[in-house]
Amino acid sequence: MIKLKSAAEIEKMRAAGRIAAQARQYAGSLVHPGVSTYEIDRKTGEFIRNAGAVPTFLNYNGYPGNVCVSVNEEIIHGIGSKKRLLKDGDIVSVDVGATIQGFVGDCADTFVAGTADEAALRLIEVTRASFAAGLAAARPGNRISDISRAVQKTAESAGYGVVREYIGHGVGQQLHEDPEVPNFVEEKRRGPDPRLIPGMTIAIEPMINEGTYEIRVLSDGWTVVTKDGSRSAHYENTVLITNGGAVVLTAVEQ
Numbered sequence: 001m002i003k004l005k006s007a008a009e010i011e012k013m014r015a016a017g018r019i020a021a022q023a024r025q026y027a028g029s030l031v032h033p034g035v036s037t038y039e040i041d042r043k044t045g046e047f048i049r050n051a052g053a054v055p056t057f058l059n060y061n062g063y064p065g066n067v068c069v070s071v072n073e074e075i076i077h078g079i080g081s082k083k084r085l086l087k088d089g090d091i092v093s094v095d096v097g098a099t100i101q102g103f104v105g106d107c108a109d110t111f112v113a114g115t116a117d118e119a120a121l122r123l124i125e126v127t128r129a130s131f132a133a134g135l136a137a138a139r140p141g142n143r144i145s146d147i148s149r150a151v152q153k154t155a156e157s158a159g160y161g162v163v164r165e166y167i168g169h170g171v172g173q174q175l176h177e178d179p180e181v182p183n184f185v186e187e188k189r190r191g192p193d194p195r196l197i198p199g200m201t202i203a204i205e206p207m208i209n210e211g212t213y214e215i216r217v218l219s220d221g222w223t224v225v226t227k228d229g230s231r232s233a234h235y236e237n238t239v240l241i242t243n244g245g246a247v248v249l250t251a252v253e254q
Helices: 007-030 037-050 118-137 144-157
Strands: 068-071 074-076 091-100 103-112 168-170 177-181 201-204 207-209 215-217 224-226 232-234 237-242 245-248
Touching: 007 037, 007 091, 007 103, 007 237, 037 068, 037 091, 074 091, 074 207, 074 232, 091 118, 091 232, 103 118, 103 232, 118 144, 118 201, 118 207, 118 232, 118 237, 118 245, 144 177, 177 201
Parallel strands: none
Antiparallel strands: 068 074, 068 091, 074 224, 091 103, 103 237, 168 177, 168 201, 201 237, 207 232, 215 224, 237 245
């Protein structure tokens, strides 16, 4: 069931989104060669707590980290490790969730450790452009599939693979709520294709691969990587559907 948010609930989501966005920005500032992914996880978790919120992901279905830190071919759900030291040219996706006043802010971005090659920078740029296309399609009266189509067209027209097994979603008092927000248009949609209505809050989050869209999960049961070993980028924001279009709730300044 899709839960439309009241004005009071939206203000709480703005507060959660602001902290998540600030934590995402802070995590990006930590991405440098020689830094461990554990350090990024630990310090970003501290940042969220110091802001008065709780790291949403910690212990979510057993997840052991404060945030997700995924490097190069890791798409999502990378677990911070003291043994994983970033190297010059690595691309690092950090997915952040912050919960405060009973509501969740969820966002992600992909950063560069040191100096990345042109191909990596283009991958990140197209991933963000895919999000922007999805955001532009998130207008009242449109359907979820309009967002999906915009994301897919932007990424695939640039020659990239769009992850299918993991998708965007509703956000609110829970990290994952209805509706599902795929980044591609399913030939045979698994469920309904609801219209977008003011008061809906959703996470639009393209996960885009340099190569094939196919994935596999590592033995830790969490880390999702590209099947062909190509690099992946991730960009996400929690957005609110309004009469005038979509508004990003995970923004540092609101």
